[in-house]
Amino acid sequence: MPEPKATALLPADHPPVPPRKVGVLLANLGTPDNYDYWSMRRYLNEFLSDKRVIDFPAWKWQPLLQLVILTKRPFTSGANYKLIWNHDKGESPLMTITKVQTAKIAAAIGERHGDAVMVDFCMRYGNPATATKVREMVQAGCDRIVFFPLYPQYAGATTATANDQFFRALMAEKAQPAARTVPEYFGHPAYIEALAQSVERVYAGLERKPDVLVASYHGMPKRYLMEGDPYHCKCQKTSRLLRERLGWEKGSIDTTFQSVFGREEWLRPYTVEHVADLARQGKKNIAVIAPAFSADCIETLEEIQGEIQEAFVHAGGETFTYIPCLNDDAAHISALVTVIEENLAGWV
Ligand SMILES: C=CC1=C(C)c2cc3[nH]c(cc4nc(cc5[nH]c(cc1n2)c(C)c5CCC(=O)O)C(CCC(=O)O)=C4C)c(C)c3C=C
Ligand SMILES: [Fe+2]
């Protein structure tokens, strides 16, 4: 029997009570609102002040960040964002792709559950803020939220800080919804399948099969691994699962790390050095895939296809094939929807 409409029984001055729903809140890293100095500075300041990202004590880190890094990096980084910016939409590729992913996931979830589940996205840094989206969901009647950080491999600097921000947002809600956070999904067969299909699709269009596939993951300080962050191991496992699904022999995929920031040692090998070594060893045709990114962003569009490709060519490399992130590929959307459905179990 359908539930009676609660609002009909309420006193006249009672606040409206929307029908109960489940919220699915996708979360990605975030991106600047624009590439000018102040937009970049605001974004980088929020990002690089996060203790999950840079764990130095504030008294040591903040003077360096505010007085040195944030006077220069907004210009250099802003110039890089300008190169990849979606000027017609006035936003970065990460923003555009996240919007498309959300719309496609919302359509698929809507087909299954109608209005009982609402889907939206938020960013850890910048806009739309996590707290804004949690508030909107609560106001729309969500008394349960599935929070989904779109990082296939867990890292403190990504998954954990996104969750922290979600929990902080929940702290501010009078009607606090029940909450679930979706764990990393690099080992999910549907995700590995989507990744493998993207390799097969690109390879099918190549005249010459690459000598090696480089799986380049965003890096982090090596110290974080030594202190217990399992991200490194998750990346290694992703490469192995991809290789096994492709049916390739051991040694056919190299796992490397990119985007080194600061003076500390980061996870090795560094992609930019490794591709140059490959070219010098005579591996003149390579392909590069970036399985840590659920959407193409500055680190893939500018760094891999810019600096990293240049290092390869400069060292004598000939063919550099970039395999795009899974973005809004049908197999990727279907994998994400499967993961969401598994985490909605018992709630719908
Ligand atoms: C995918 C996983 C990511 C990890 C792990 C990660 C760690 C990490 N990042 C920085 C510093 C920067 N990262 C920047 C951009 C950026 N990083 C990720 C993902 C991970 N970062 C993404 C998806 C993006 C792209 C955002 C976009 O708008 O396209 C930047 C900003 C760009 C720049 O100035 O270079 C910085 C800075 C650190 C220190 C870190 C370590 C734990
Ligand atoms: Fe990063």
Ligand SMILES: [Fe+2]
């Ligand atoms: Fe490891």
